[in-house]
Amino acid sequence: MRNEPRPSLDRVALEIARDAYPDLRIDAYVEHIDRLAQRIRERCRPDAPTLKTLRQINWVLFIEEGYTGNQENYFDPRNSYLNEVVDRKMGIPISLSVLYWSLADRLGIGLSAANLPAHFMLRLDAADRPVFIDPFHAGEILDLDACQRRLSQLTGGEVTLSEAQIAPCSFRVVVARMLRNLKAVYLGEEDYPSAHQIQRRLAAMAGDDPIEQRDLGMICLQLDLPSEAIDPLAAYLRSRPEASDSPTVRDLLTTAKGLVARWN
Numbered sequence: 001m002r003n004e005p006r007p008s009l010d011r012v013a014l015e016i017a018r019d020a021y022p023d024l025r026i027d028a029y030v031e032h033i034d035r036l037a038q039r040i041r042e043r044c045r046p047d048a049p050t051l052k053t054l055r056q057i058n059w060v061l062f063i064e065e066g067y068t069g070n071q072e073n074y075f076d077p078r079n080s081y082l083n084e085v086v087d088r089k090m091g092i093p094i095s096l097s098v099l100y101w102s103l104a105d106r107l108g109i110g111l112s113a114a115n116l117p118a119h120f121m122l123r124l125d126a127a128d129r130p131v132f133i134d135p136f137h138a139g140e141i142l143d144l145d146a147c148q149r150r151l152s153q154l155t156g157g158e159v160t161l162s163e164a165q166i167a168p169c170s171f172r173v174v175v176a177r178m179l180r181n182l183k184a185v186y187l188g189e190e191d192y193p194s195a196h197q198i199q200r201r202l203a204a205m206a207g208d209d210p211i212e213q214r215d216l217g218m219i220c221l222q223l224d225l226p227s228e229a230i231d232p233l234a235a236y237l238r239s240r241p242e243a244s245d246s247p248t249v250r251d252l253l254t255t256a257k258g259l260v261a262r263w264n
Contacts, residue, residue, distance in 0.1 A: 010102040012175055013082040013095070016182075019197040024083050032086060033099070036060060037106035050109055050124065051141070057103055058139035065089060069096065069136035077185045077194075080178065093120040094178055096135035112168035115177060118155050121147070123168055130166065176206055183215075192222045203232060210239035214249060217256070226256035 010033055014026045040060050044053045061067045070079050070090040078084035082098060085091035091099070097113070097120055104111045104122075114123040114132055121142075122133040132147040134140045142150060144166070151159040179202045186195035196219050203216040217233035220226070233253040237246060 006171065008102075009098055009105075009171070009174070010082060013098050013178065016175075016178065016201065017081040017083045019201075020077070020081060020194065021083060029083055029086055033102050034106065036065070037103050040103065041107060044107070050126070053107055053109060054104070054124070054133065054139070054141065057100065057107070061100065061103070061135075062138040067091075067096065067099075067135075068138075069093070075185050075188065077182060080182050080185070091136075092181065093134070093136040094174070094181065097122050097133075098174075098178070100133065100135040100139065113171075113174045114166060115169040115173055116147070116151060116161070116165060117159070119151055120177065123166070132166075172205065176202065179205070192219055195219055196223055196225075210236045213239075214245075217249075218252065221252060221256060226259040229253075229256040230260065 008030075010030060011026060014024065014029055018024045018026065040053070040056050043056050067085075067089045070076065070092065073079075074092060078088065079090065079092045080095055082095060085095045085099060101111050101113070101122055109124075111122045111124055111133070114121045119134075119136070122135065123130050124133060129144065132142045132144070134142060134147075134150065137150075144161070147166075148159050148161055151161070179198050182198045183195055183202065186192075186198060199212070199216045199219050203212045206212045213232040214236035217229040217231075217236065220229035220232070230253065233249055233256065236243075236249055237253065240246060243249075
């Protein structure tokens with residue numbers, strides 16, 4: 001992500017998955033996505049309208065291949081790992097969007113990410129207004145009104161989206177959302193070793209976000225890694241010395257330093 005203006009999203013997602021699956025063969029999954037894109041390409045004229053190509057993506061992914069949103073076990077961490085999404089043909093909004101977006105990229109369709117509240121979608125700038133693609137619901141193509149109705153149904157309250165909320169978001173925001181989904185799942189399960197892998201990536205990528213530094217330090221303490229907890233906890237206190245939780249974080253930092261001094 002540091003060296004490329006627009007990294008390959010599917011490769012980044014698979015690199016994240018390799019934390020949990022060390023033997024994962026990234027190239028094999030990339031080649032599988034290539035083959036899916038080629039199947040779609042062979043059915044579309046080079047000058048085919050964009051929406052017609054999107055419908056062909058929908059046909060191949062959701063009808064022929066049987067991909068679906070995992071509504072029954074939404075918080076299964078496998079839903080967030082692209083290799084598992086491909087193997088099991090199910091996922092959550094952002095992981096299915098990564099696959100869909102990767103196919104569209106190979107077919108020359110310029111989609112962008114819509115980092116919407118409570119639900120991730122893709123965005124296509126068509127004519128004078130955007131339309132939204134919902135891979136979690138079989139690639140349904142929605143105008144802004146329909147998109148707001150979908151979010152209202154999901155949240156149980158009236159949703160009106162601002163221009164800022166529907167604006168295309170950066171690649172970095174997409175990757176951070178992927179990681180934060182996994183972080184939430186693993187912390188909910190109190191699986192601190194897995195959360196630690198995810199949090200290290202988050203803290204490295206969002207280096208200017210003190211919250212991610214604080215969380216890294218706290219997870220390190222949960223894993224009895226006080227020496228690794230000191231720098232991120234100290235970084236948080238330097239950034240937010242007056243935060244409401246700063247006394248707690250200060251106590252944790254003192255504990256970490258004490259443990260390191262005792263061991264040395």
